[in-house]
Amino acid sequence: MKVVKALILSGHGINCEEETASAFNLAGAKADIVHLNKFFNNELNLDNYDILTFPGGFSFGDDLGAGIVLATKLKKHLPEIKDFIKNNGYIIGICNGFQLLINLGLIPDTALVENTSKKFIDNWVNLKVNKNSNSPFFSGIDEIYLPIRHQEGRLIIGDENIKNNILKNNLNILTYKNNPNGSDLDIAALIDPTGQVLGMMPHPEAFLSLYNNPNWPKLKKDNPNISEDGEGLKIFKNIVEHIGRS
Secondary structure, three states: OOOOEEEEEEEOOEOOHHHHHHHHHHOOOEEEEEEHHHHHOOOOOHHHOOEEEEOOEOHHHHOOOOOHHHHHHHHHHHHHHHHHHHOOOEEEEEOHHHHHHHHHOOOOOOEEEOOOOOOOEEEEEEEEEOOOOOOHHHOOOOEEEEEEEEOOOEEEOOOHHHHHHHHHOOOOOEEEOOOOOOOHHHEEEEEOOOOOEEEEOOOHHHOOEHHHOOOHHHHHHHOOOOOOEOOOHHHHHHHHHHHHHO
């Protein structure tokens, strides 16, 4: 199986790059954390990588809204990002990275706006995986428990045709079981039609170990032989193993 190389972009307010790199390293990939300036200055060759990652955080402080400034700065690099996808590259955007993917037009034409509560949500949520979705990220996963940390995480779909297309093509890969932010169709994550681009609001990189789970003492007591891997790690293992076999 080949060595899978993951590129983790950092800087300008992104603050989850270390956890995300750890996730890929634990999953068996070789993760490189690279500052966004290298992308902006054309010093980065995506051909050297299998996975491009936009981690969570507050890129450029989100001063103009979620992911807008970073997306604007990256738009001149959109052709090479699209070529990366055509050449069988995979992309994952988490939280602020999800917002970025939407603003770049790499996943269905939706929007992420303020939660219906108008408050920052920091909680753990139960999520359901769409078994009919065409993506290796959630292979073998039916349900998953992950943390969310966002104020602009409510996904809205302004066009009925886009909504129907999402449902028809099973692009709604992950949904909330108890919608915490008012997202249309309870959507917590979307994929593009190729299944190679994943945008998600929950943070899988924040659940790499059983002991990240706030309920771990009870889980360990009830099942002493429970795996010490966190549920989020499975997503990274899935994509690394998929690419490694291809």
